[in-house]
Amino acid sequence: MKELAISSDAPGEKLFLLGNEAIARGAIEAGVQVAAAYPGTPSSEIMETLASVAKDLDIYVEWSTNEKVAFEIALAASICGVRAMAAMKHVGVNVAHDPLMIASYIGAKGGLVLVSADDPGAWSSQNEQDNRYIAEQSYMPVLEPSSVQEAKDMMADAFELSEKFKQIFMFRTVTRVSHGRSDVVLGEISRERRKGSFRKDPSWLVYTPAEARKNKPLMIKRFARIKEAVNTLPYNQLSVKDGAKLGIISCGISYSYTLEAIKWLELDDKVSVLKIGTPNPLPEELVKKLLTSVKEVLVIEELEPFVETHVKAVAGEANIPVKIHGKDLIPAVGELSTRKVIEAVVRLTKAKPPVDFKDLDKISEDIAPLLPWRPPILCPGCPHRASHYAIKVAARRVARDYGKGVEPVYPGDIGCYDMGVNPPLEAVDTTICMGGSFGIANGLAHIIKAPIVAHMGDSTFFHAGIPPLINAVYNKANITMVVLDNSTTAMTGFQPHPGTGYTAMGQETVQLRAEDIARACGVKFVEVIDPFELSKAIKTIEAAIRFDGPSVVVSRRPCATEELREKKKKGEKVIPCYIDQDKCNLKCAVCVRLLGCPAIVRKEGKTVIDSFTCTGCRLCAQICPHRAIKQE
Amino acid sequence: MVKEFNVLIAGVGGQGVILMSELLGKAAVRDGLRVRGSEVLGMAIRGGSVVSMIRLGDEVYGPLIPLGKGDALVAMELAEGLRNIAYLSKSSVVILNTQRIVPATVLIGKSNYPSLEEVVEILNAISNRVVRLDAARIAEEAGSFMTANIVMLGALSAISQLPVKVKTIKESIQDHFSGKLAQVNLKAFDLGYQACQQA
Numbered sequence: 067m068k069e070l071a072i073s074s075d076a077p078g079e080k081l082f083l084l085g086n087e088a089i090a091r092g093a094i095e096a097g098v099q100v101a102a103a104y105p106g107t108p109s110s111e112i113m114e115t116l117a118s119v120a121k122d123l124d125i126y127v128e129w130s131t132n133e134k135v136a137f138e139i140a141l142a143a144s145i146c147g148v149r150a151m152a153a154m155k156h157v158g159v160n161v162a163h164d165p166l167m168i169a170s171y172i173g174a175k176g177g178l179v180l181v182s183a184d185d186p187g188a189w190s191s192q193n194e195q196d197n198r199y200i201a202e203q204s205y206m207p208v209l210e211p212s213s214v215q216e217a218k219d220m221m222a223d224a225f226e227l228s229e230k231f232k233q234i235f236m237f238r239t240v241t242r243v244s245h246g247r248s249d250v251v252l253g254e255i256s257r258e259r260r261k262g263s264f265r266k267d268p269s270w271l272v273y274t275p276a277e278a279r280k281n282k283p284l285m286i287k288r289f290a291r292i293k294e295a296v297n298t299l300p301y302n303q304l305s306v307k308d309g310a311k312l313g314i315i316s317c318g319i320s321y322s323y324t325l326e327a328i329k330w331l332e333l334d335d336k337v338s339v340l341k342i343g344t345p346n347p348l349p350e351e352l353v354k355k356l357l358t359s360v361k362e363v364l365v366i367e368e369l370e371p372f373v374e375t376h377v378k379a380v381a382g383e384a385n386i387p388v389k390i391h392g393k394d395l396i397p398a399v400g401e402l403s404t405r406k407v408i409e410a411v412v413r414l415t416k417a418k419p420p421v422d423f424k425d426l427d428k429i430s431e432d433i434a435p436l437l438p439w440r441p442p443i444l445c446p447g448c449p450h451r452a453s454h455y456a457i458k459v460a461a462r463r464v465a466r467d468y469g470k471g472v473e474p475v476y477p478g479d480i481g482c483y484d485m486g487v488n489p490p491l492e493a494v495d496t497t498i499c500m501g502g503s504f505g506i507a508n509g510l511a512h513i514i515k516a517p518i519v520a521h522m523g524d525s526t527f528f529h530a531g532i533p534p535l536i537n538a539v540y541n542k543a544n545i546t547m548v549v550l551d552n553s554t555t556a557m558t559g560f561q562p563h564p565g566t567g568y569t570a571m572g573q574e575t576v577q578l579r580a581e582d583i584a585r586a587c588g589v590k591f592v593e594v595i596d597p598f599e600l601s602k603a604i605k606t607i608e609a610a611i612r613f614d615g616p617s618v619v620v621s622r623r624p625c626a627t628e629e630l631r632e633k634k635k636k637g638e639k640v641i642p643c644y645i646d647q648d649k650c651n652l653k654c655a656v657c658v659r660l661l662g663c664p665a666i667v668r669k670e671g672k673t674v675i676d677s678f679t680c681t682g683c684r685l686c687a688q689i690c691p692h693r694a695i696k697q698e
Numbered sequence: 699m700v701k702e703f704n705v706l707i708a709g710v711g712g713q714g715v716i717l718m719s720e721l722l723g724k725a726a727v728r729d730g731l732r733v734r735g736s737e738v739l740g741m742a743i744r745g746g747s748v749v750s751m752i753r754l755g756d757e758v759y760g761p762l763i764p765l766g767k768g769d770a771l772v773a774m775e776l777a778e779g780l781r782n783i784a785y786l787s788k789s790s791v792v793i794l795n796t797q798r799i800v801p802a803t804v805l806i807g808k809s810n811y812p813s814l815e816e817v818v819e820i821l822n823a824i825s826n827r828v829v830r831l832d833a834a835r836i837a838e839e840a841g842s843f844m845t846a847n848i849v850m851l852g853a854l855s856a857i858s859q860l861p862v863k864v865k866t867i868k869e870s871i872q873d874h875f876s877g878k879l880a881q882v883n884l885k886a887f888d889l890g891y892q893a894c895q896q897a
């Protein structure tokens with residue numbers, strides 16, 4: 067049997083796909099021609115999948131420097147009449163928010179889809195954020211799939227809808243869809259490739275106040291048409307059961323939990339269900355039909371009460387006397403599950419829960435004290451560990467000169483180096499948003515008297531680090547900014563960026579250097595270090611902190627995981643370190659206490675290095691006071 | 699018709715949990731089954747707990763297995779087997795790799811690690827069938843310690859209730875690996891299968 071691939075034009079065949087692959091497949095079927103993104107969990111595999119077939123299918127795919135640029139790339143393509151998309155995680159949409167608000171005024175010529183991957187439960191994010199509100203604020207219709215199959219189907223339709231209504235669409239996925247897996251029935255692939263062209267039309271594309279005032283009513287009109295149309299879109303489905311007292315409205319992935327819950331409770335023919343695939347705008351006709359057919363309604367959705375609020379407005383406007391529940395019974399924090407839905411339904415129906423969940427919770431609670439805690443950790447051989455360590459040693463040295471008890475402050479950023487917050491490193495004092503470390507450092511510089519050493523990764527530097535760096539120069543903030551250059555965007559799955567020398571489609575390109583940018587921005591102290599040459603690194607960072615004015619240190623060492631992969635490919639050997647037990651003073655345990663490297667373990671009362679996990683970075687060898695750590 | 703069969707695969711980042719669920723899911727699709735699944739990775743970083751869920755059957759809708767509804771738990775690591783017991787019931791089967799991966803938090807005294815006896819006792823109290831394997835040793839026997847996950851997949855396939863055909867799972871292994879690697883992995887699969895049958 068010949069294996070099918072994501073790019074196979076095999077309508078009707080089935081593939082086992084990750085949600086994000088299904089989303090990419092939908093875009094492929096729609097004939098998307100331009101796709102741009104900045105990585106972020108849970109969205110990254112969409113662009114990775116598209117990049118892997120871009121050449122064969124004649125699609126232009128890029129990793130942009132940040133989400134705002136990615137969105138603008140897609141917008142430009144749409145303006146030229148070409149089908150285009152941008153993909154990002156929920157907080158990425160914050161970065162793209164500025165052009166987004168105007169894009170809605172512009173509308174879409176070529177189908178334009180913004181994929182927002184929200185992360186209920188904040189599995190890999192700094193917050194929970196419900197981007198349906200961003201869509202509402204900009205009159206952007208939202209498509210929200212309830213399954214991986216529907217994600218593929220909706221995405222394939224989204225471009226068509228966007229063109230039909232001349233409006234940009236948001237495709238809102240969540241972690242459980244993006245990282246869910248399912249059999250997916252494929253559709254036909256559109257081979258249409260349009261020749262885009264730019265038509266000068268200032269009244270459409272140049273947003274002076276007059277144009278804004280002229281175009282806003284047009285946007286509102288487009289939205290009104292969409293509001294009519296969603297009542298008959300297949301993604302919204304009403305199933306009214308005769309004599310049902312309870313109606314459930316569920317949006318997106320919650321619909322799958324709802325189906326499962328009412329089946330398990332054996333209520334499937336006693337409860338009416340309205341499935342919502344377009345939370346913005348709601349299919350109001352269907353909502354009214356449901357509201358008038360039952361006594362009580364439960365709105366089931368993850369995160370904020372977006373649908374709930376609008377359903378209540380519909381009920382109020384139409385004077386429908388029905389009790390509407392939502393966030394009074396469904397948590398606004400975290401993901402939903404079949405269990406949470408059952409618990410809410412049970413409270414409204416007096417149905418008996420099929421299992422005693424509290425019992426099961428008790429079992430988990432009882433065993434919890436027996437279980438090891440596995441916080442995410444820096445990998446063995448990770449250069450960030452060395453950088454964190456060097457920064458701390460250097461900054462503490464300088465802090466002594468500031469007076470007794472003065473602690474340096476380490477504003478941190480978003481990337482693998484976040485993990486440095488945990489013991490034993492404890493080298494991160496703030497983590498807010500991408501680029502935030504340099505910004506916070508700028509602010510602190512005008513308030514506190516202590517060494518301020520901020521750090522961010524290379525991908526983050528190109529994404530959002532340069533404006534606050536310029537700000538430090540311009541406004542004379544006496545801070546040290548360390549760029550942790552591991553030559554990749556590690557945390558989100560090793561995507562390339564402007565410092566790596568190649569593009570999403572594997573093309574070679576210019577390799578930008580943080581030190582060149584820093585110098586060009588007017589920073590007078592700029593040095594490059596190798597964090598694995600520890601004492602030199604500490605000295606350089608110390609000099610940078612002592613420098614009067616903003617300083618930049620680029621700590622350059624490839625990501626250990628990437629490096630291992632490279633070595634494996636080339637057949638090169640890794641030479642691990644080992645501990646000479648004759649020299650090791652067991653009690654000191656400096657290596658264990660200061661570094662937190664997973665390769666250093668205790669075995670039979672001894673401290674040893676696990677030769678399988680050690681990458682031979684020699685960081686521990688450089689801090690061992692007894693010189694007991696060696697490398698063959 | 700298969701109504702519902704839920705497989706939970708648990709382990710630690712880097713143990714090949716995701717690949718196991720991919721191979722199983724692909725095979726299930728080839729067998730014409732309806733498949734839903736999801737993985738819980740936390741931050742995509744090595745060393746954390748990983749759980750992957752594969753759900754088979756016509757009455758499955760959501761991506762997550764509800765508590766108490768797991769039919770099979772494949773634990774690639776001792777403590778991770780224990781961590782997921784709230785998904786089990788009397789009728790579920792547990793396949794437990796006795797390998798221990800002890801994190802640094804245990805070394806510095808910030809958390810505990812259970813003994814084999816504790817884990818087995820608790821699992822036995824909850825489920826009727828607990829199969830213990832030393833997958834690392836079996837994997838070595840097959841030719842590479844890297845194949846421990848495939849050993850465990852083989853062991854899972856020996857469970858009579860699994861609605862996916864053994865032949866199809868082997869096909870998906872064959873398709874995934876090339877050349878000699880395919881042979882080693884197929885051997886690992888067979889050894890795991892036998893070990894579970896004999897256990």
Ligand SMILES: Cc1ncc(C[n+]2csc(CCOP(=O)(O)OP(=O)(O)O)c2C)c(N)n1
Pocket residue numbers: 104105106107133155157158161192480481482483500522523524525526527552554555556557558
């Ligand atoms: C606005 C925004 N976009 C994307 C992300 C997702 N994300 C988390 S960390 C990270 C970048 C990591 O790259 P880098 O700074 O080079 O650090 P590394 O992980 O390689 O150490 C990204 C893109 C985010 N949190 N916020």
